[in-house]
Amino acid sequence: MDVIMNNEYMLNTFNNTNNPKNLITNLSQAEINKEYKIKDIQTDDEELKDFLFTLGCYKGEAITIISVLVDNYVITVKDARYSIDNDLAEAIIIN
Amino acid sequence: MKIALTGNPNSGKTTLFNALTGKIEKVGNWAGVTIDKKEGAIKKSLNKTSQTMIAVDLPGAYSMSPFTSEETITNEFVNNESPNVLINIVDATNLSRSLFFTTQLLELGIPVVVALNKSDLNIKKKTIIDIQKLADELKCPVVETVSTGGSNNGLKKLIKEVGLVSESKQEAPFKPLNINMEDKESVKESDIRRYEFVNSIVAKVEIKKVRANIQTKQDMFDRILAHKWLGIPIFAAVMWMVFSLSQTYIGPLIADVLVGWIDGFYDLVEGLMGDNVSPLLSALLLDGIIGGVGALVGFLPLIMVLFFLLALLEDCGYMARVAVITDRFFKRVGLSGKSIIPMVIGLGCAIPGVMATRTIKNERQRRTTAMLTPFMPCGAKLPVVALFAGVFFNNAAWVGTMMYFLAIGIILLGAAIIVRITGEKNSRSYFIMELPEYRFPSIKRAAISMLSRAKAFIIKAGTIILLCNAIIHIMQTFNWRFEVVAENAANTSILASIASPFAILMLPLGFGVWQLAAATITGFIAKENVVGTLAVVYGITNFIDTEELVLINGATNVAGVMGLTSIAALSYLMFNLFSPPCFAAIGAMNAEMESGKWLLAGVGFQLGMGYVVAFITYQVGTLITTGVIGSGFIPGLIAVTVMIGYVLYLIKKGDIKAKTKKVIRTS
Amino acid sequence: MVNLIVGAIIIAIIAGAITKIISEKKKGTKCASCPYSQGGSCSRVATPKNAEKKS
Numbered sequence: 001m002d003v004i005m006n007n008e009y010m011l012n013t014f015n016n017t018n019n020p021k022n023l024i025t026n027l028s029q030a031e032i033n034k035e036y037k038i039k040d041i042q043t044d045d046e047e048l049k050d051f052l053f054t055l056g057c058y059k060g061e062a063i064t065i066i067s068v069l070v071d072n073y074v075i076t077v078k079d080a081r082y083s084i085d086n087d088l089a090e091a092i093i094i095n
Numbered sequence: 096m097k098i099a100l101t102g103n104p105n106s107g108k109t110t111l112f113n114a115l116t117g118k119i120e121k122v123g124n125w126a127g128v129t130i131d132k133k134e135g136a137i138k139k140s141l142n143k144t145s146q147t148m149i150a151v152d153l154p155g156a157y158s159m160s161p162f163t164s165e166e167t168i169t170n171e172f173v174n175n176e177s178p179n180v181l182i183n184i185v186d187a188t189n190l191s192r193s194l195f196f197t198t199q200l201l202e203l204g205i206p207v208v209v210a211l212n213k214s215d216l217n218i219k220k221k222t223i224i225d226i227q228k229l230a231d232e233l234k235c236p237v238v239e240t241v242s243t244g245g246s247n248n249g250l251k252k253l254i255k256e257v258g259l260v261s262e263s264k265q266e267a268p269f270k271p272l273n274i275n276m277e278d279k280e281s282v283k284e285s286d287i288r289r290y291e292f293v294n295s296i297v298a299k300v301e302i303k304k305v306r307a308n309i310q311t312k313q314d315m316f317d318r319i320l321a322h323k324w325l326g327i328p329i330f331a332a333v334m335w336m337v338f339s340l341s342q343t344y345i346g347p348l349i350a351d352v353l354v355g356w357i358d359g360f361y362d363l364v365e366g367l368m369g370d371n372v373s374p375l376l377s378a379l380l381l382d383g384i385i386g387g388v389g390a391l392v393g394f395l396p397l398i399m400v401l402f403f404l405l406a407l408l409e410d411c412g413y414m415a416r417v418a419v420i421t422d423r424f425f426k427r428v429g430l431s432g433k434s435i436i437p438m439v440i441g442l443g444c445a446i447p448g449v450m451a452t453r454t455i456k457n458e459r460q461r462r463t464t465a466m467l468t469p470f471m472p473c474g475a476k477l478p479v480v481a482l483f484a485g486v487f488f489n490n491a492a493w494v495g496t497m498m499y500f501l502a503i504g505i506i507l508l509g510a511a512i513i514v515r516i517t518g519e520k521n522s523r524s525y526f527i528m529e530l531p532e533y534r535f536p537s538i539k540r541a542a543i544s545m546l547s548r549a550k551a552f553i554i555k556a557g558t559i560i561l562l563c564n565a566i567i568h569i570m571q572t573f574n575w576r577f578e579v580v581a582e583n584a585a586n587t588s589i590l591a592s593i594a595s596p597f598a599i600l601m602l603p604l605g606f607g608v609w610q611l612a613a614a615t616i617t618g619f620i621a622k623e624n625v626v627g628t629l630a631v632v633y634g635i636t637n638f639i640d641t642e643e644l645v646l647i648n649g650a651t652n653v654a655g656v657m658g659l660t661s662i663a664a665l666s667y668l669m670f671n672l673f674s675p676p677c678f679a680a681i682g683a684m685n686a687e688m689e690s691g692k693w694l695l696a697g698v699g700f701q702l703g704m705g706y707v708v709a710f711i712t713y714q715v716g717t718l719i720t721t722g723v724i725g726s727g728f729i730p731g732l733i734a735v736t737v738m739i740g741y742v743l744y745l746i747k748k749g750d751i752k753a754k755t756k757k758v759i760r761t762s
Numbered sequence: 763m764v765n766l767i768v769g770a771i772i773i774a775i776i777a778g779a780i781t782k783i784i785s786e787k788k789k790g791t792k793c794a795s796c797p798y799s800q801g802g803s804c805s806r807v808a809t810p811k812n813a814e815k816k817s
Contacts, residue, residue, distance in 0.1 A: 033310065047456075048525055053286065054157035056192050066314050069321040071423050074314070074530065078192040083321075083419045085426075085526040368768060376768045384775060558779040558786075565776055 102184035104155025112152035127454035221304035346397035383568030390630035394478035406541035429514025466697035469676035475622035518752030603731020605663030605713035662716035674705030
């Protein structure tokens, strides 16, 4: 029994009852008002990546969700506010 | 000397341009208002040199990196037109993003002067920027400006600095090393270092009291205005308020006075002419010219109020939020929230609305929006709505409101159809929209916008509409042998013979009368012509009453003269509203479609939609109100069925295309 | 006599209208009464042709 319960997987699963997703990988899973660092933009749309870059949205830059409006997220990057949809939020990988 | 105004979108370039040149180019508080370059000479009061200085306003850009497609206009301008000086308008509230572009501009070798704009907002936010230090770091002069300010807005100083640097050569503070401009990775790396450089500058010169990533009062506003459940009702309420103020409350009040004057003028001229004038000339002058134009000018106050309110709306920053609110509905029909902005602009005039679609990146979405924007009743269509609401529905407010809701419905339906036909129903696109700060709309700017629009309207009325009315009058007075047409033989006139074939086509819609057909046709030159032509053709010059806005004095007379039931009138109104717009707007569509096929499809779609909507309204309405179907039911039904059938066929073809695309995507 | 005057007035009005329209066309106001079209802003300058899938 001890062997089973001490297993790391079991500990993680049963101790973190409030957070079924241990890892927050993309922005749509992020908490509001908490600053994260962008890890990557996961999309095959090159132009989108370039556009985001010119806004200052690139690897290493700070990003925060200010609020959730309807299905859109209001985020702030480099002192400016933007509204992005869920698809885009899922494409922004954070850590 | 040529001076280019560059900078991020929505940083205040066009406002600055207007202040420098005295022009009134369109401004709005969202990214993407300016889509083309505009030129103007800088005012003498600011330009103390002996040379003429031409300012060129360019659309906003975030960078000049070679691999982004959007910044071509700035690139091309700088490369092809060799400006002498660049004024870089930098939004002082967002230094760290703005300076990225600034450092790129500084590398071009052209002298740059930075206008640190919106400095008044910084004072409010208690952000302090050391401009001397900034100027030292950037190696170019920095001038604080408030482009929305009256006097003391920094412009004099700005132009003075421009004059001073115009002879010197610009040194670049940041030199990208070893980059291969062809290799994307290399450019990206260099840009990352550029950002680091910018960050270091910002750290040195800026002291922020309020951190950007904390919720502020503005965010609280957003939470309410763009709320999941409240957002749409609030938007609907705002729009309803705009319409009712212009059409029902304030507009008609002012219109009454104006109409009184027009009536008086008519009588005056009539009196002056006396009895010895040939009835021909008298009719032409009184009914053709004064009556026709006068009928229209009576509606001017409604249009002015509309434009005033729209300007306030566009200035306060709400538009970007509207895009967010409507995004989820537009997503269902293959568009995005960005499409709402051209449509709201289209409430004023469809032409700038259609042009505003240029900011939509996705080609199909842009073309779809361009073709659907004209369905929103524009300012020119207002008189038509007001006229019919007045004559047939006792000025009821629901008529106008219904037209707008119907327009939205048609737009959504149209978008859904188009996305199916193009086979792109499974394609996805991302939505990202910058949310500018709310600001109190400027009454002054709104008033200027309203007055300039009023002037344009009067000019249009006095030229195009006047000519059309005169021609129409002549065409209905004479027959082909240039004899005057007898009282009861109006249908032998030139006009009648031309319009009658079209009138036959309109029989199933309830208005197969040549006068109405003629009015609709002239509507393609300018939608206001519908009212003008009707006034001329029915000789109803006294139908403008001084107590109520329109009609009376025989509203029943007019209805009788037109020979329409209320249902037919409604159907006629809808046909004029939801068919192709005026030629000028079609021209704007052509510019945005960039494809003859799409243009033809767009106009065809609009024509078909107008026909179908009018047909259904008339036939179903007549059936409900009188228990029998209207005239021309069978031929109309055939036509409508063919049209709908064709569209369904195209949808089916599109769905097949979508399926194959899906297969390719997943494999 | 009156006819002449009235006729002259009508012709003057119409001529004025036509002249105004021609002068507007020359200035390049394609959008027949759009106040925002000073200096040919209704014409395209350059378009990013390869814009796809972004909105």
